Amino acid sequence: xxxxxxxxxxxxxxxxxxxxxxxxxxxxxxxxxxxxxxxxxxxxxxxxxxxxxxxxxxxxxxxxxxxxxxxxxxxxxxxxxxxxxxxxxxxxxxxxxxxxxxxxxxxxxxxxxxxxxxxxxxxxxxxxxxxxxxxxxxxxxxxxxxxxxxxxxxxxxxxxxxxxxxxxxxxxxxxxxxxxxxxxxxxxxxxxxxxxxxxxxxxxxxxxxxxxxxxxxxxxxxxxxxxxxxxxxxxxxxxxxxxxxxxxxxxxxxxxxxxxxxxxxxxxxxxxxxxxxxxxxxxxxxxxxxxxxxxxxxxxxxxxxxxxxxxxxxxxxxxxxxxxxxxxxxxxxxxxxxxxxxxxxxxxxxxxxxxxxxxxxxxxxxxxxxxxxxxxxxxxxxxxxxxxxxxxx
Amino acid sequence: xxxxxxxxxxxxxxxxxxxxxxxxxxxxxxxxxxxxxxxxxxxxxxxxxxxxxxxxxxxxxxxxxxxxxxxxxxxxxxxxxxxxxxxxxxxxxxxxxxxxxxxxxxxxxxxxxxxxxxxxxxxxxxxxxxxxxxxxxxxxxxxxxxxxxxxxxxxxxxxxxxxxxxxxxxxxxxxxxxxxxxxxxxxxxxxxxxxxxxxxxxxxx
Numbered sequence: 001x002x003x004x005x006x007x008x009x010x011x012x013x014x015x016x017x018x019x020x021x022x023x024x025x026x027x028x029x030x031x032x033x034x035x036x037x038x039x040x041x042x043x044x045x046x047x048x049x050x051x052x053x054x055x056x057x058x059x060x061x062x063x064x065x066x067x068x069x070x071x072x073x074x075x076x077x078x079x080x081x082x083x084x085x086x087x088x089x090x091x092x093x094x095x096x097x098x099x100x101x102x103x104x105x106x107x108x109x110x111x112x113x114x115x116x117x118x119x120x121x122x123x124x125x126x127x128x129x130x131x132x133x134x135x136x137x138x139x140x141x142x143x144x145x146x147x148x149x150x151x152x153x154x155x156x157x158x159x160x161x162x163x164x165x166x167x168x169x170x171x172x173x174x175x176x177x178x179x180x181x182x183x184x185x186x187x188x189x190x191x192x193x194x195x196x197x198x199x200x201x202x203x204x205x206x207x208x209x210x211x212x213x214x215x216x217x218x219x220x221x222x223x224x225x226x227x228x229x230x231x232x233x234x235x236x237x238x239x240x241x242x243x244x245x246x247x248x249x250x251x252x253x254x255x256x257x258x259x260x261x262x263x264x265x266x267x268x269x270x271x272x273x274x275x276x277x278x279x280x281x282x283x284x285x286x287x288x289x290x291x292x293x294x295x296x297x298x299x300x301x302x303x304x305x306x307x308x309x310x311x312x313x314x315x316x317x318x319x320x321x322x323x324x325x326x327x328x329x330x331x332x333x334x335x336x337x338x339x340x341x342x343x344x345x346x347x348x349x350x351x352x353x354x355x356x357x358x359x360x361x362x363x364x365x366x367x368x369x370x371x372x373x374x375x376x377x378x379x380x381x382x383x384x385x386x387x388x389x390x391x392x393x
Numbered sequence: 394x395x396x397x398x399x400x401x402x403x404x405x406x407x408x409x410x411x412x413x414x415x416x417x418x419x420x421x422x423x424x425x426x427x428x429x430x431x432x433x434x435x436x437x438x439x440x441x442x443x444x445x446x447x448x449x450x451x452x453x454x455x456x457x458x459x460x461x462x463x464x465x466x467x468x469x470x471x472x473x474x475x476x477x478x479x480x481x482x483x484x485x486x487x488x489x490x491x492x493x494x495x496x497x498x499x500x501x502x503x504x505x506x507x508x509x510x511x512x513x514x515x516x517x518x519x520x521x522x523x524x525x526x527x528x529x530x531x532x533x534x535x536x537x538x539x540x541x542x543x544x545x546x547x548x549x550x551x552x553x554x555x556x557x558x559x560x561x562x563x564x565x566x567x568x569x570x571x572x573x574x575x576x577x578x579x580x581x582x583x584x585x586x587x588x589x590x591x592x593x594x595x596x597x598x
Contacts, residue, residue: 006580015564015579041583048586051593052559054536055431063426063440066419073418073451076444 003027008038012045162220172209173250180204181254188250190287190372197391198281202254209250209286216242233308236301242294249287256281256378281378281388288373299326306331330373332366345389346374352385365389414454417485418447425493428560432497432544433504434537442500446493450485487569490562494553494570502545543592551585558582 003011003024010016011024028035057063064072178184185192187206194202218240225233257280293299303326307317324331332351339354343365350367363385365376376389425446429439544552550571557567567582568575 004580005583006577008579009583010564010579013564013579013582015575041586044586044590045582048555048589049559051540051589052431052555054533054540055434055556055559057427057430057436061430061436063423063430063436063443066422069422069426069440069444070415070418072440073444073447076441076448 001027002031003034003038005037005041008034008041009045011038012042162217162224166215166217168213170211172211173206175207176205178204178206178252184252184254188252188286190249190252190285192252192254192285193392194254195281195283195376195388195391196393197388198256200256202256202283205253205255207251207253210248211245212247213243213245216240216244230308232314233305234301235305236298238294238297239302242297244294245292246289247291248289251284251286254283256283281376281380283392284375284377285372288368288371302326303331330366330368343386345386346392350374350389352382354382414451417450417489421486421489422447424560424562425489428490428493428556429497431556431560432494432501432541434541438500439497442496443493445496446489449492450489484569486566487572490557490566490570491572494557495549497556498544498549498553501541504541539596540593543589543596546592546596547585547588551581551588554578554581554585555589 007016007020007024011021011028016024028038063069173187176187178187181192181194181204184204184206192204216239218235218237221235225231225235293302300321303321303324304314304317307320308314312320332353341352342349343352344350345352345365345367346369348367348369350365353364353366354362362379363377363382365374365385367374367389374389374392376385378385378388380388422443426439426443429442429446430436433439433442544556547555554567554571557570562570564575564578567578571578571581573581
């Protein structure tokens, strides 16, 4: 019996099972026509391979390494999911700063709250706490994701234990949908504004706020930092034993566009696509989060520690921290491959972050006005983003 | 930034991405991008599509995880929220390459339509006049266009098979990617090569 074309082709690739291989070899020895067939398959396969090799990437076209790409993936998934990027930025699984997890853990209200600083006018109402951070402006600091600590796992008992013992966490309000801007506004106790430059009715919802307090155990935090390769970062001594409080008010979300739910599971039709919505635009607004820190803490020092944790050198952190008013500025770490610029929006300065500045792209625009922080995310061109943001009523 | 920190409950800070996805990503990323580069000829586009592929895998892992946890609440216990074994597609490799080649092939076909349009509009002539490239590069680009033109005209499954094989997948991997038996791969390859060669010759200049 002659060998089949498939067997001969697999023979050429060395992909036959042992028994098949023996059978085909024996047959080829005895059958000139199959031998000829095998040779012509072999020749054609070689030719096709040679032609296809024109498509192989040359060294200049080499792709990003898996390590660099995993960072891109974090950015990608955060924008794809089209949950407000503002939140996603720091979400535990898909946030841009996923890699920063260990860092954020430590930061929980300590280092991160680098931004936390005292604001003179509100000192009077801050009670025992003399430092109160409130967002009045938004800035960005570029960081190189590849500089982040690699050999550090958040799962380590030290951090979990630290959080379990020292972090109190309480949700305020509950997640629910709202029928109108007025309803959402009364749930969240803020005046809700919506863009008039977008067509269609938004899906409005509110999400619970959070109250946290964190008792600082400085030696343990320093030792965790040290394990993460940041042994040279010194947090202010005054922090030890202090309680840092943070409050995140309820968030109002307005989503424009149809969000498709991911339906196809792995193994089913992969072309069915995941739940992403290239046309969705999302506006998030909330009263400024606040952070209270105890009296006498050098907040600029915490600010510097925070910058170091984003991969900055000590010298860079030093000089950058001097350009920031830490008491009022929300400093957002932006991966260095994304474009960022300060733009004039809604009568104030905002921070515009674009994945690609040259054409329609995923964007995030954050600004603070009259005690409210706004974040607009979606997909579009730079002028379109500003047009939407400036149409808030 | 303070915002989401506040939203994260301590216990949920533990990664649910887990080592499984990470391992798959590390293992397959270079080859998935290479497959997509061959199909699209553009590094950025290839990487974007590859990100899409892995993002879908990631999404599916999570979807499945949640589903399996709902069906069997104890499934994820003791693993600190990492995907349970049932949360993984039975063969993530095959799934990855199936999705990658489909996305890449669709991009190739739509690019070809765009390319024809641009050609008619004379855009290409303007471009090449503005940026004189070394002759070798021009030739390489032309040859690549020709090869992709052939792939675009082939039956999708054949074209995908050729690209995957050329990217170094074994017959077992090819079978998984194309949802067929390893024993059928030889036959499919022989057919695909015949189809490719016929179209390539007929498109010769």
